[in-house]
Amino acid sequence: MEIRNPKTIWKDPQAAIVDFGRVFGIGLFIIGSVIQWAQADWQFSWSSFVANSEHSFMWWFVGGMTLSLSTITPWLIRPIYFIWMLFGQTMGYLVNQVILGLTFYLLFAPVGLLYRRWCGVITKNFDKEKDTYWEEKKIPKNKNYYYQQF
Numbered sequence: 001m002e003i004r005n006p007k008t009i010w011k012d013p014q015a016a017i018v019d020f021g022r023v024f025g026i027g028l029f030i031i032g033s034v035i036q037w038a039q040a041d042w043q044f045s046w047s048s049f050v051a052n053s054e055h056s057f058m059w060w061f062v063g064g065m066t067l068s069l070s071t072i073t074p075w076l077i078r079p080i081y082f083i084w085m086l087f088g089q090t091m092g093y094l095v096n097q098v099i100l101g102l103t104f105y106l107l108f109a110p111v112g113l114l115y116r117r118w119c120g121v122i123t124k125n126f127d128k129e130k131d132t133y134w135e136e137k138k139i140p141k142n143k144n145y146y147y148q149q150f
Contacts, residue, residue, distance in 0.1 A: 021070015021077045025063045032059025
């Protein structure tokens with residue numbers, strides 16, 4: 001994973017910031033709607049959905065402001081974009097390291113140890129008198145072998 005320099009993040013093109021604002025604003029709308037739906041006891045009726053809208057109003061307001069500001073004046077959203085990208089890179093790096101570490105230590109290491117223990121892959125003991133453990137390969141003298149290898 002490539003970690004970008006903060007100076008290059010700050011200099012990202014305006015189109016990237018507009019796209020971020022749109023996705024971020026729509027995401028906040030969706031979060032507010034899910035919160036509102038949970039407050040309405042997960043019912044699909046409009047009356048129960050509208051009854052307690054004070055919990056979701058702030059999510060919808062911030063989403064609408066982000067969406068409109070990113071479309072009208074993207075330079076106002078640039079600090080939010082910058083902080084969000086730094087946060088995302090940091091979280092991506094940490095989660096990547098944790099997931100790869102857990103995968104190695106919980107999956108590959110036990111499988112490797114079990115394979116060594118019961119499959120007899122490493123059967124040779126160390127011999128101080130041998131110069132090398134190289135095993136000569138027997139090459140067939142018949143030339144037809146090279147034309148029909150498989």
